[in-house]
Amino acid sequence: QKEVEQDPGPLSVPEGAIVSLNCTYSNSAFQYFMWYRQYSRKGPELLMYTYSSGNKEDGRFTAQVDKSSKYISLFIRDSQPSDSATYLCAMSASGTYKYIFGTGTRLKVLA
C-alpha cells in the first residue's frame, strides 16, 4: 500500500463548479500537508499548505486536513478553465523536508 493515495482522475467539471480533490495517507507522522498544481510540461508549483489539522483558505481555494481520518481535501470554488491542471498532494513529517507525493489528479474545467 502506498503511503499517499490519490485518485488519478481525470475529473471533468463545467466552469463555475465546486471541485473537490482528495488524498488519503497511512503515515500518522505526517504533519505538513501541501497541494501543488502542475500544468502540462511544467514543474509543480505550491498552491497552499497546512500544518497539522484544520482548514486554510486562500481566495477560491480551501485546504482541509482531517488527521483522525488521515484524509485531506482541496476545494476549488467557481472553477475556471485556467484551473485545468494536475493537482498533487504532498506530505511530510516534522523535522524532515522530504515530501511524499500522491500520484496527482488531472482536472479539466470545461468552458
Next chain:
Amino acid sequence: DAEITQSPRHKITETGRQVTLACHQTWNHNNMFWYRQDLGHGLRLIHYSYGVQDTNKGEVSDGYSVSRSNTEDLPLTLESAASSQTSVYFCASSTGVEAFFGQGTRLTVV
C-alpha cells in the same frame, strides 16, 4: 529574480551510457531534491541534500548518484542508463515547507 534551472530540457541517450542532469538554484536554499515523475506513480524521491557535502537516498535511488559541492548545484548522475530510467526528472529546492521546482528534464533511454 531567483530561480531554479535544469539542463538539458530534453535528452536522448543509449542504454549503458553515463548521463548527468544539471540543477542550479539561485535562492541560496540549503535543501535540494531530485524526483522522477512517471505515469501512475506521481513524483518519487531519488536523492536529496540538506547542505554542502550532505546527500541522502530517497525511495528510488538505485542506479543514481548525486554530489553537493556548493549550495547552488545538485547534479544527478545515472551511472549506466537503463530503459527503466526513461522519465521526466524534476529538481527542487527549499528552505522549509515550500519547495520550488524546476521545469523538468525529459530523459529517454533507447
